[in-house]
Amino acid sequence: MDVPGILTRTVDDCATILNVVKGFDENDSTSFEGNLPPVQISPHFSLKGVRIGIPDEFSCPGMDPEVIQCWKDTSDILEKSGACVSPMSLPHTKYSIACYGVLNPCEVASNMARYDGLRYGHRTPHPKLNSTQGLYAQTRHEGFNHVVRGRILAGNYFLLKENYDKYFMQALKIRRLISMDFEKVWHSGFDLLFTPVTLSAAPTYSDFIQLDNRTQTSVQDYCTQSANMAGIPALSLPIKLNSKGLPLSLQLIGPMFSEPKLLNVAKCIERIVDFPQLKSIPR
Numbered sequence: 001m002d003v004p005g006i007l008t009r010t011v012d013d014c015a016t017i018l019n020v021v022k023g024f025d026e027n028d029s030t031s032f033e034g035n036l037p038p039v040q041i042s043p044h045f046s047l048k049g050v051r052i053g054i055p056d057e058f059s060c061p062g063m064d065p066e067v068i069q070c071w072k073d074t075s076d077i078l079e080k081s082g083a084c085v086s087p088m089s090l091p092h093t094k095y096s097i098a099c100y101g102v103l104n105p106c107e108v109a110s111n112m113a114r115y116d117g118l119r120y121g122h123r124t125p126h127p128k129l130n131s132t133q134g135l136y137a138q139t140r141h142e143g144f145n146h147v148v149r150g151r152i153l154a155g156n157y158f159l160l161k162e163n164y165d166k167y168f169m170q171a172l173k174i175r176r177l178i179s180m181d182f183e184k185v186w187h188s189g190f191d192l193l194f195t196p197v198t199l200s201a202a203p204t205y206s207d208f209i210q211l212d213n214r215t216q217t218s219v220q221d222y223c224t225q226s227a228n229m230a231g232i233p234a235l236s237l238p239i240k241l242n243s244k245g246l247p248l249s250l251q252l253i254g255p256m257f258s259e260p261k262l263l264n265v266a267k268c269i270e271r272i273v274d275f276p277q278l279k280s281i282p283r
Contacts, residue, residue, distance in 0.1 A: 001100075001103070001104055001107055001228050002030075002107060002111060003030075004021060006018060006021070009277060010270065010277075011041065011235075011237070011263055011266045011267040011270050012041055012267070014235070014263065014266075015039045015040070015041050015263050018039055018259060018263075019038045019039055022036050022039075022259075023036050036257070037260075039259050039260050039263055040260070041263060041264060041267050042264060045264040045265075045267065045268060046082060047078060047081040047082045047083040047265065047268050048081075048082030048083070049082065049083075049084070050082075050083045050084065050191050050192070050261070050265060051083070051084045051086070051189055051190050051191045051192075052075075052078060052083050052084065052085045052086075052190070052191065052192050052193070052194050052265075053085075053086065053087070053088040053185060053190040053192070053193045053194070054075060054085060054086065054087050054088065054193075054194055054195075055087075055088060055089065055090045055093065055193055055195055056087055056088070056089050057089065057090050057091070057093040057094060058090075058093070058195040058196060058222075058223055060199070060222060062199050062219065063196065063199045063200070064199060064200040064201065064242075066201070066242045066243065066248060067196050067198070067199065067200060067201075067248055068196075070196075070239055070240055070242075070248045070250065071194075071195075071196050071250060074194075074239055074250055074269070074273065075194060077269075077272055077273075078194070078269070081268065081272065083265075085194070088185055088188075088190060088193075089181075090178075090181045090182070090185065090226060091181060092174065092177045092178045092181050092226075093178070093181070093226045095174050095177075095178065096178055096222075096225040096226040096228075096229050097221065097222060097225055098171075098174070099171045099174045099175050099178065099225075099229055100221070100225045100228065100229065101214075102158055102167050102168060102170075102171035103168075103171050103172070103175065103229075104151065104155075105151040105152070105153075105154035105155035105158060106155040106158050106159055106168055107155070108148065108151040108152055108155050109151070109152045109153075109154075109155025109156045109159065110155070110159075112140075112144070112148065112152055115139075115140065115143060115144075116136050116139065116140070117135055117136060117139030117140070117143075118135075121139075121143055122139060122142060122143040123135075123139055124138045124139045124142050127139075150214075158171075175229045175230075178226055178229045178230055179229065179230040179231070181226075181230075182226075182230045182232060182253075182255070186255045191254070191258070191261060192252050192253060192254045192258070192261065192262060192265060193252070193253040193254075194250060194251070194252060194253075195223050195250065195251045195253065196223050196249075196250055196251065197223055197224060197236045197249040197250060197251045198220045198221075198223065198224075198249070199219060199220060199222065199223070200220075201242050201244065201246035201247065201248055202246055202247075223251065224236075224251065227251075227253050231256070232253060232254065232255055232256055232258075233253070233254050233256070233257075233258060233259055233262055234251055234252065234253045234254075235251065235252050235262055235263070235266050236249045236250070236251045237249060237250060237251070237252070237266050237269055237270060237275075238275045239269075239273050239275060240273065240275065241276070247275075250269075252265060252266055252269075
């Protein structure tokens, strides 16, 4: 889950940055040591014969009708362009948010433990208590906002000896089931999956603050969490503007190391939908 996300204006720019950041890093124990050829975007790439799955579980309650229509229209475009688009199932998707709700705080608690004010990160300039423990507590209180502090507390709770098997181990088992769902899909012949990114367009600030951060993420992250749980690449792409002028995006998901095909299919979609981009104003 603790991976970099690439944010660019175009698919070509995404491929360029991916070619820079991919591969082995001796300072990153999670990086891949094998040889990864550079990703190239081909102007002649064809969608003909590409098998794309539409997961039934991603058409969920609460999804905006405009998102559903955008998903359907773009799927039709892919099919007309030669891709083989068909429905399929990821039965454990509905558990991905609950699984993430346990595993992510555990990872946050583990990763953030190093930020103690002595070795890494912020250090409070005026500790109120003349003790190492007081320095730790005040530094971490100042350095982390309430969302991060909440996740650290939850993560440490799940990792307690008496809770470890009850929460953490059960979440790992569910994560494995989610990953196996994807493995079955790839083995059945699908190249990529095509889904919405969020259930609606971006909410206004006044709407967003009606719910706490945890509730918001449990709703809006429904379509993206399963790829994180399975550890596979995914790419979100803006498709069109909704009736309020806000962008609607769709997502491509592929198996491990499928970035070349993932990005080339994304480039084909980008050309077809021709999403309006902000242009730089020359000085």
